[in-house]
Amino acid sequence: MFIDSTPDIDRVWKQVHRPTDIPIDVGMGPVSEEDVPGKVAGYDAVINDATYFSEPTLKRCTVLKHIVFLGTGAASFVDIAAAERLGIKVSTIGGYGDTTVAEHAMGLVFAAARHIATMHGIVRGGGWRPMQGMELKGKTLGVVGLGGIGREMARIAQGIGLRVIACNRSAVQGGSVPTVPIDELLAQSDIVSLHLALNDATRGFLDRAKLEKTKPGVLIVNTARAGIVDEPALVDLLRSGRIGHYATDVFGKEPPLPEEPLLDVDNVTLTAHAGYNTPEAAMTMYRRAIDLAAKGP
Numbered sequence: 001m002f003i004d005s006t007p008d009i010d011r012v013w014k015q016v017h018r019p020t021d022i023p024i025d026v027g028m029g030p031v032s033e034e035d036v037p038g039k040v041a042g043y044d045a046v047i048n049d050a051t052y053f054s055e056p057t058l059k060r061c062t063v064l065k066h067i068v069f070l071g072t073g074a075a076s077f078v079d080i081a082a083a084e085r086l087g088i089k090v091s092t093i094g095g096y097g098d099t100t101v102a103e104h105a106m107g108l109v110f111a112a113a114r115h116i117a118t119m120h121g122i123v124r125g126g127g128w129r130p131m132q133g134m135e136l137k138g139k140t141l142g143v144v145g146l147g148g149i150g151r152e153m154a155r156i157a158q159g160i161g162l163r164v165i166a167c168n169r170s171a172v173q174g175g176s177v178p179t180v181p182i183d184e185l186l187a188q189s190d191i192v193s194l195h196l197a198l199n200d201a202t203r204g205f206l207d208r209a210k211l212e213k214t215k216p217g218v219l220i221v222n223t224a225r226a227g228i229v230d231e232p233a234l235v236d237l238l239r240s241g242r243i244g245h246y247a248t249d250v251f252g253k254e255p256p257l258p259e260e261p262l263l264d265v266d267n268v269t270l271t272a273h274a275g276y277n278t279p280e281a282a283m284t285m286y287r288r289a290i291d292l293a294a295k296g297p
């Protein structure tokens with residue numbers, strides 16, 4: 001079954017799922033974690049967009065053998081180690097939306113640099129405050145992670161006149177931008193864009209020590225995963241103005257809880273984990289999800 005579709009997803013899903021494909025029952029989300037075992041009872045394969053599968057939940061899904069996660073960041077929603085111990089395969093889908101996510105990241109760069117969301121709210125509320133922004137041409141963008149999305153981000157950024165540098169956790173051969181150590185990237189960059197996968201090695205990667213090595217007033221853009229950043233340190237540095245702006249598409253808990261600290265910070269731009277969400281990328285992703293589900297664990 002597809003446990004947690006949405007009206008937006010469903011419109012595209014119906015174009016992708018063919019009569020000749022395996023039958024897939026579609027449920028609408030969001031689905032609370034306590035309801036998951038009842039929803040998936042009797043299904044050995046589940047396609048998952050944004051439903052949480054903790055170890056206690058996985059243990060109650062006694063028939064489940066395969067979770068196909070819509071995207072690459074399954075670790076944010078599924079306890080991968082617990083699934084492995086329980087014999088449940090977790091499949092992810094990469095490369096389906098490199099351009100789409102990079103375009104969203106660049107949109108966040110523009111929004112942060114020119115205070116677009118802030119002024120939008122002020123004007124909608126009857127106010128008027130022309131805010132001074134940052135001209136991007138000639139500034140330095142540091143791309144952290146040169147996978148498919150990071151490479152697309154570099155390509156787009158160069159096209160608008162940004163100087164691009166990058167760091168990658170493994171060696172990159174024949175890259176189109178110079179690579180530097182992370183500390184050097186943080187010291188040089190006016191804007192830092194995060195494109196790392198979340199795993200044990202990258203969780204908390206941008207910790208307080210690294211955040212304090214950034215240029216004063218730096219803009220940080222995150223379309224990767226919230227867990228890459230030390231959020232308490234980030235919030236402290238945003239409130240002090242040491243970090244100029246944080247534009248993120250991802251949160252530790254999605255949707256964010258009312259007590260999410262970023263909701264009480266002014267110098268942020270927040271979007272609803274929609275970087276991947278265009279029909280072009282979605283059709284590719286759903287097609288791959290159906291094929292993976294059909295193959296079995």
